[in-house]
Every structure is written in structure tokens, then in C-alpha cells.
Amino acid sequence: MTFARHVPADFAHLDEHPLLAVPFALTLGGMRLRGERLSMTHLVATAEAEGGVPEPGAGGIARLQVEFPGFSVTLAPEVLVRAAEPGGAVLLAFADPTGPHLPQLRYLLNAVIAGEVAGVDGLLRYSGPAGAPKPKAAASPRADLRARIRSLASIALSAALIVAAAGVLTHRATTATELHPVFVETGGMGMRATAPGQLSYLAPDAAEGEVVFAIASNAGDVLNFAMPCDCEVRVAPGLREGATLLPTDTVLTLLDAEPELGARTMMSVEGFARVLNGDHATLRLADGRSFRVEVAAGEAATAAAMRGEMFVPVSLVLPDGALSEADAGLAGRLLITTPLLGGLLPEFGT
Template sequence: MDQAITSSTRQSPAAVTWGGPADHPMLDIPFHVEIDGRQYRGREISLVRATISGLIDPHMQGLERLAWVVFRFQGYTVGLSIEVRVEDADPAKGAAALVFLEPMGEHLPQLRHLMNSYIAGDLVTLGNVLTVRPSSGAKPKGAQAPTRRLRRFGGALLLLVLTALLLGLVGTKVFQRVFTYRLATPAVVGFDGRTLAATATGQIDFLNPDAKAGEVAYAIRSNTGQALSVVMPCDCRVEVLGVEAGSTVFAGDPVLRVSQADAPLVLTGTVLPEETLDLAQASAVELRFADGQEVMTHLGGLGSAAPGQPVPFRLIPDQPLSEDRAGQLAEVTLRRPVPGLLQTAATPAASVTSTTKAVAP
């Protein structure tokens, strides 16, 4: 251990003195020592002792303390915890010596490495800071400059691309939020025809969806005790709209929907009064079924309703629906008209949205 230091032929330009037990070299490596919360400037250090300077308390003579020996490097520090005994305390000169109580303690490998590196010239001083001497094989700054510039350019380009993508995503989301609106209630697919509704509030006393033209289709016993019958208007396809014999209905509730045998499929639903204007002014109405299929439709008409009550509507698909869609629910999304100045921006946004939907499973 000690021979690795004393036999080294390469020495730091700093002064190296010999003294102390076993003639260990005292090196003036920049360091400082903290004892009991007070800092002292390190003057010299070896493997077994160190000398310090500062405001020395005369009562420190002979005391054993835990010293924190700190070596400052560029960007980081190395601290060693060493048990020491204070000797040669001279308050007038502001100097004292620290004798290491356990020279072979856990601090030895780090301290020995620092001293060997300092003697070999691998560590040089920069004021009160230590720095590592550049390797002789290091590339010159001129050779590193193009690589550094290329990395800086690549990082800036990547940042610009990510910023553009983020702005595009945010713009698309804002555009969709402003110019699209989703209705609170879904629409149901059914054959185009007429709806037979309850003529009074009461209970369905009789229901015959197979009735012929002129026969009673259903009868309602009202709350007043009267029996009101509704006649089937035609020999046509009949759909029962969620009721059965014994069901309680209110006046105006749909009971049956009748349509011709060759009637196409349309969608019906209700919209809140405050959403009626959005539905009427929509440039397009998009439907989305539970299986993910999307269908474009247009408004076929609005029904009448009492003030404050949901308004019925009818949507006609741009392309005919298959008959297996009958009875299915669809989510309704309204596309608000886009101002002329934003038409150019709307086209890329729609392209990005459609591309994303096409790629998504």
C-alpha cells in the first residue's frame, strides 16, 4: 500500500514533504475538513495524518473526533469519514495536526487512489478544485465540433417535429370539439313508415300486431275507465315498440310502427329542445354502431312535441342499410358547418382523423 506511493517516480508539480510516522508523504491536495460542524482548510494530507488551518480551539488538543475530509472536483465532491485525534494545536498560528486513529479503515482505498493519482499527475489543481488531466488519446476539439453540431441540429430538428405534431394534434382536437357535437340519446334503426301512438294514458288491454287492415291493432283502457281502440291502417309490416299487453303507457307514447313491405331502413330518435337547432343546421350527421361501422345520414324531418318535451327526428342513411340492422342503436354525431376561412384547415384535420380510424383496429 505505502510502497505504491513512495516508490512512484512521477510526482505532481505541487510540493511534497516528508514527515510524520513511517515517513508518509504529505501532499498539498486541495481539501477541507469538517469537525463538529466547523470547517477548516486542509494544508497537507498523507495516509496517516493531515494538517489543517483555521480558527483552532485550544481545548481541541488531544480530543478524538470524527472528521469529514472533502475533496472538491469539477461538478462533484468526494467525502471521506475518518476518525482522528487532534495534536499540535496552535491557536496563535491557527494550525493543528490530525492523526488518523484507524489508517487501515474504510477510507483507505479512496484516499490511496486520490494520492497515487495526484502523484502520478492524473489529478491537477484548478484553484481550490481538482480536475482530471485530459487523456493523451482524446480527440481534439476541432474533430468533435462537427459531431457536436450535427447532434445539436438533430436534436433541434426532432424538437421541431415533435412540436409540430403536438400542435397538429391539439388543433385537431380543438377543431373536433368546436365543430362536432354528440347527441345525448342514440337513434334506433327501423323500417320507414308511420308510428301508432297511445291515444290516452292508461294500460294496454289488447295487442294484436298481426291484425289486418280494418281490424283492432291494440286497445287502451284509460285512467277514466274508457276502452279506446286503434285500428290497423293497412296490410303492412308491423313492429312492436317495446310494449306488450298489460303495459302502462302515457298519451303519445309509441306502440306500433307500420311500414310497407319494401320500405327502406331509417333511424328515429328524440332530441332535446335545446339541441334541435344544432340538428337542423348540421352539415352532416354521422352514425356509429356498436360494431364500429360508421354511416353518414341526413335529416329527414323533425316531429312535433309539447313545450319542453323531447322532439322526435328521422334520419335517412346516404347508403341503404341491411335488414339485419333493424332494431339496433347508433350513436349520433353532428357536424357543424365550417366557415369558409377554415375549410382549408378542416380538410387536413378530416384526413388525419380518417387515416387514424383506418389504421386503428
């Protein structure tokens, strides 16, 4: 049973709605038809012998019934007869494809396309899963223990990350690092240049009363400096004869009989004020050791502050036994930390 109609080359199906093999019963004007194929726009059926064949062009409200085991779906669309053959084959079309019957018809055809409804011997049957989903097997005690361990590990890792992030943020908010480095050196009395000029003579092994160094000043005078004691001398790093000197530049240091290690640096006026207000100063050496120190300002720091300079020279007082002779020459950084809640909370990052 075919109806030859011209289909344009750019269309996949006639009217873009393929006919599906869906059995149904159709009653139109007292005539009964046995449906074979159905789409959103057309119907193909065969007229029963006793009822007669409808004439092309006839139409009206039809009764479209689709039978299922135990129930049926009945629609009342308006249809038109497009063509009829002598053998009883009839091609019909919905007069209004978007009429009230559309939602139910579309659901039915979609179910057929999805495979949930299949036609067998003229009847429609459900072909989807018939049984209820099987319940999941109960987890074994060992699997439950592993799940709990994973959960506890995740909680512990999250807590550790939160604590670490809080420590980093607290450190950034409460701790500042001084710009200038700190140098650990042996204590003693320094001998400095008193006038700008050039170092013309240097004898660190001179005896007491002999000339230990001389400066050819810019004014043309030669300034001689005598060794004040019979003691060990340390020449300033990088200093040699011919070097240019400025006033207050240290030429050499006279070491004490039992020299003590100390630390010196140039500290910002802002950092010095924070220490005076109660903030803590911590010396962190290049090898990773850290010590709580006290800041001592001498006459040089007072003079620099009175001149309005941004950095002042200070000495750092370290705990007893914190450094040894092997630490001489080490460098470090000075950290200024504001204590939290008056020092009740620990200081992070110092």
C-alpha cells in the same frame, strides 16, 4: 521530531488542521529553517546549524517559500514560535491564520490533498495527467447513418404526436354529441294510444277491419282499434297485453310494402339550432360506421318546440344505400360538428 500536546478526545487533529508533508524554506529574523510539515495554522521546521534556533515566543514577518521545478511560491505571513527543541526542531504558528496569505496557502494544501502535487526528495512535483486528452475517433459512415435515421424517426414521431393532439383539441372544440341515442328502424305508419290506460287486447296478425288492439282507458271506456290494411305489422318493443299506455305511445307500426330504413332520435333544441345554422350532422353507428345525414323535423318536433321542451323528435335522412335490412335495430350517436373555415379544413373525429 514530535511535539507532545494534549488533544481533546472529540477533536480529530490538533486545532482541527492536520499537518501535511510539504517541504518549504522559512526565513525568520535572519535564521533559516528547513520546513517539513505545514497546515493552515501551524508549521514544523528544522533550524539550520549556522543560523541558530529561534527562542519560543519569538515572532515576526517570515518568508515562506515553496519550490517547484521552474518556479516557486513565496508568502510573507506573520508567525510565532510555539516550541523549540535542542536538536533544532521548531514548532511555529501563524499569528493570523486568516491573513493575506490564506488563499494561496489553502490552494496549495488542497492541491496536495487532491494528489495533484506530490513531494519527492524534498521537492514538489505535479502528479496529475501529463498528456492532452485524446481526440474522439471519427464516427463511421454506418454509425452516422444510424444517427440520422434516429433523428428523423424522432422528428416524425414528434410531428405525429403534435398532429394527433391538434386533432383531439379541434374535435373537442368543434364537435358535440347529442345526449339521446339514435335508433335505426324500418319505416311505416305508427298506431298510437289516444288515451291513457291499459292494453287489454293485442292481435298483430288480425286481418283488415278486425280489432288489432284495445285499450281499457282510465275513464272506464274500452277503445278498440281496427286493422286499417292487409299489411305486415311490427309491435313496439317490450309491449304486451296488460302494459300501461300513455297518450301518443306507439303500440304498433304498419310496414309499407317496400319498407325503407330510417333513423329517429330525440334531439336537443340547441343541437337542432346548430344544424339550422349550417353545422353538419353525422350518424355514428355502434359498429363504427359513420354517415353524413340531414335532420328532418315534422309536426311533432314543431309542437314540442312550441311547448318549450328541451328535446324534439326528429328523423334522420341517410344517403342512398347506406343501410341494409340487416341494420334494422342498430343504435348509434348523433354528432354535431361546426365546419372549419367554411368546410375547407377536414373534420376531425367524425
